[in-house]
Amino acid sequence: MDLKKLAGTAGQYLTRAVQYTEEKLGNAEKTEFDSHYETLVAQSDNAKLWTEKLVAGVQAVVIPNPGNRVEDMLFEKLEKRRPNRLSNLEHLGLDMVQAGTEFGTGTAYGSALLKVGGAEQRLGLAERDFVGCSISDFMEPLQKFLDSDMKTIARERRILDNRRLDLDAAKSRLRKARSLDAQQAAEAELRRCQAEFDRQTEITKLLLEGVRSTQASHLKHLQAYVAAQAAYHHTAHTIMADLTRDLHSMAGEPPSPLPYSPTAPPH
Template identity: 35%
Template sequence: MDLSGVTSFFNRTLQKTEEAFKTTDKTLLDAHLEDLIKQRDMRQRWAQSLLNLVIAFVQPNPANRMEDMVLKGFDRKKERINDAEQLGESMISISRELGSSGVTNGTLAKSGEAEVAVGKATRDFQQAVESGYAEWLRNFIQESSKAALKEREKLENVRLDLDRVKTQLKRTKDDVNKKQQLEQQLTELQTAFDRQCQVTRRALEQCVADFDKNAEPLKQMLNAQREYYQTCLKAVETALN
């Protein structure tokens, strides 16, 4: 049975505990790396907040949002008629029942057609934002931000291993063999720590850069919104004329 994983977990937990009580030293990261970690954390919070707000914006109904989220987990999608489409279809249906004798028949039918068009435009806009900016935010959270966090966690583990050996070395007085063994481990872990610092730095820089490239998906959402309002305006003007 391989107990190396258990030993590492125990040593890291012990090191964190001693650091919390300030009974041992802790290797600090350089200022640039610390700043990158903060920058990544901020962008993660921003992206998650924006995603929640965008989803609520395109689908105001919380019950429908919850249903869509569950179905998305099963890679399924539910097509539903929105309120404007229901209103429009009801107007058209009533106008047909009124027939040519109805005084408001023509206006009711035209209004119904306008509402159906508005409803369809709403659905198209929702789909455009969902597959555009919302999906971009999801990808950032699940890929770039997650990858940076993974490398950061690796760095923290290597840092704990390094500091644990430093702690043990300081407390080793008379055992020459053990001291030599710990010094060898210290050299190897210092190399691993320096290497992981570079890997983590690159991942964090990439994460920050990826988030800051959100201009294009934002413009796509604004274009979809402009097209939505133009379509709605055209539908209403057609009904009025």
């Protein structure tokens, strides 16, 4: 172990802690970031906040059961894939098919249960496709943005905060220097800290400025989510329209249209 390096690191942490404490107590000056940087930070924080809300919101829609969400997360970590569970619609469809078989195809109720059960299973498959597309085309890309881009920005912002503490600590040492040698050493340290602060400021600004450019890709992911949702509802409407027609036909009744058709919007 390099004890000298370890001691230097510990000393740096202590210096930052002292500087931070003095600032909080109002006993030390603090270098303020420029307004452009503060604006970028506010925009980045806003993007992070709303992206987290969107991911959580879509997750609540496509995986409403909190227990399933936890199970999915653990399963993905261990098996590197999502569990292939039946949806509630598919379970209902299976029960209806089994009930219809028990009651017999020779009964009106048994035949109807078989028809409805098959439709519920197809609805479940359509729902599963929608859930899968929502996760892969919307949730996962946005979560990747949070786990990659936003975490990188957070790390660089922490580094910049440390560079700022180092810079202000160097300014404080220069003000307190009395001998010529101490002043020269403090000035050299201040120049180094200022250069590192300026460099880290530019790095962090570049990353922050890139946040807005991600909206174009996020828009495409949003469009993919809407397309998947529209496809699901179109498929579901078709399944239910066919089922309604079949049930009326089995009962010897004239066909009755569904109360809403996507081709003829209600007034």
